[in-house]
Amino acid sequence: MVKFFVVSLFLPQLLLANFNFGKDLSFELFDEEGFKKSLSKSVFETQGWPEHHEYKEREYEVDYTINDQLTKYIVKQLKRYRSDYTSVVVLDNNTGAILSAVDLQRKGNKVGKSMAFSPAHPAASVFKVITAADLLDNTDVSKETKFTYNGRSTTLYKYQLKDKKNRWTRAIPFEKAFAWSNNVVFGKAAIKNTNFKSIFSTASKFGFNEELLQIVESGTSKLFPVESKYNLAELASGFNRKTMISPLHGALIASVIANEGVLKKPYVVNSIKDIKQDREVWSPSYILSRSLSKEAALELRSMMNLTVKRGTARGAFRPWKTKKIRDIEIGGKTGTITGGIPHGRRDWFVSYAKPKDDQSDAGISVCVMIVNLEKWYIKSTYLAKKIIQYYYDSLKE
Numbered sequence: 001m002v003k004f005f006v007v008s009l010f011l012p013q014l015l016l017a018n019f020n021f022g023k024d025l026s027f028e029l030f031d032e033e034g035f036k037k038s039l040s041k042s043v044f045e046t047q048g049w050p051e052h053h054e055y056k057e058r059e060y061e062v063d064y065t066i067n068d069q070l071t072k073y074i075v076k077q078l079k080r081y082r083s084d085y086t087s088v089v090v091l092d093n094n095t096g097a098i099l100s101a102v103d104l105q106r107k108g109n110k111v112g113k114s115m116a117f118s119p120a121h122p123a124a125s126v127f128k129v130i131t132a133a134d135l136l137d138n139t140d141v142s143k144e145t146k147f148t149y150n151g152r153s154t155t156l157y158k159y160q161l162k163d164k165k166n167r168w169t170r171a172i173p174f175e176k177a178f179a180w181s182n183n184v185v186f187g188k189a190a191i192k193n194t195n196f197k198s199i200f201s202t203a204s205k206f207g208f209n210e211e212l213l214q215i216v217e218s219g220t221s222k223l224f225p226v227e228s229k230y231n232l233a234e235l236a237s238g239f240n241r242k243t244m245i246s247p248l249h250g251a252l253i254a255s256v257i258a259n260e261g262v263l264k265k266p267y268v269v270n271s272i273k274d275i276k277q278d279r280e281v282w283s284p285s286y287i288l289s290r291s292l293s294k295e296a297a298l299e300l301r302s303m304m305n306l307t308v309k310r311g312t313a314r315g316a317f318r319p320w321k322t323k324k325i326r327d328i329e330i331g332g333k334t335g336t337i338t339g340g341i342p343h344g345r346r347d348w349f350v351s352y353a354k355p356k357d358d359q360s361d362a363g364i365s366v367c368v369m370i371v372n373l374e375k376w377y378i379k380s381t382y383l384a385k386k387i388i389q390y391y392y393d394s395l396k397e
């Protein structure tokens with residue numbers, strides 16, 4: 001009775017306003033899954049971001065989070081250096097909004113965005129961020145914990161995982177093993193202190209095995225399957241070609257650390273509007289989840305900062321090269337490996353950049369992935385630095 005009364009009360013007003021109750025005030029639910037597939041096809045088949053999209057004989061207006069000025073600058077840099085393949089993603093750490101997602105293929109100078117969202121790229125040492133998060137959060141390991149190793153730090157032989165001490169054995173604190181991307185230490189640390197179940201759980205909290213985006217398809221990042229202790233060492237160190245991520249996921253991993261352990265689900269669409277009905281039918285959900293404790297995240301942040309200051313990324317961020325961004329805290333993780341689609345030598349840098357004097361501003365995260373076939377044109381660390389510098393010099397007030 002109440003439901004009938006409410007409808008009949010407002011029905012004359014609707015008729016007087018020339019509304020067609022069935023057509024103009026449709027109670028049909030927005031077909032989010034169907035629209036997602038349709039929009040994704042359109043997004044990845046075009047160079048730009050289609051602002052109008054037709055679905056089921058209706059036209060929709062799509063508003064994206066993409067910053068055009070930043071994207072134009074990035075495309076200009078990609079065309080300047082022209083690596084065989086380059087993919088860049090920039091995230092706003094405060095909201096999860098994707099500010100830029102762009103690819104460039106040297107052959108034909110093709111600009112696109114599909115690589116940025118495709119989890120077809122071996123994560124390499126970028127996965128050390130996940131392993132470090134697991135060890136710092138779930139075990140007694142801290143950044144000061146010392147580990148010993150024999151042989152080259154960039155290799156991972158089974159004999160290196162044995163606790164054998166001799167005149168050539170070296171000791172190194174965990175934070176320096178991270179900054180210098182020591183495969184042996186990460187392999188040994190995982191075997192001694194954790195297991196696949198724990199790493200899998202931590203990886204899942206960082207977005208592995210789930211769709212990262214809303215309303216646009218992005219695929220799911222996958223972990224290397226573990227069947228032995230040596231496999232566990234391969235997974236933990238990133239020394240394998242089966243742990244796959246996308247550049248979007250790389251940026252998200254850095255964003256979690258910048259946000260003190262909180263994952264803010266990324267999104268690239270601000271809103272979708274039904275043009276005929278002149279009403280908004282979709283907007284993103286603001287989804288937060290905790291990936292690791294604040295204490296562990298702060299330790300890991302200092303380790304990523306050490307990577308930039310004294311570790312594998314130091315070349316691009318030497319003090320004399322970074323005068324314009326000296327008030328910005330930058331942390332990151334490098335990674336190199338051969339494999340993936342397209343096949344080639346991958347050069348990763350996942351990073352965050354945030355103001356030192358404003359703790360409320362989580363800044364941005366930048367992921368640069370370069371695929372080199374025969375020749376190297378620019379390092380991922382240097383390109384990321386240029387993007388960070390441009391963002392804070394030209395866009396951030």
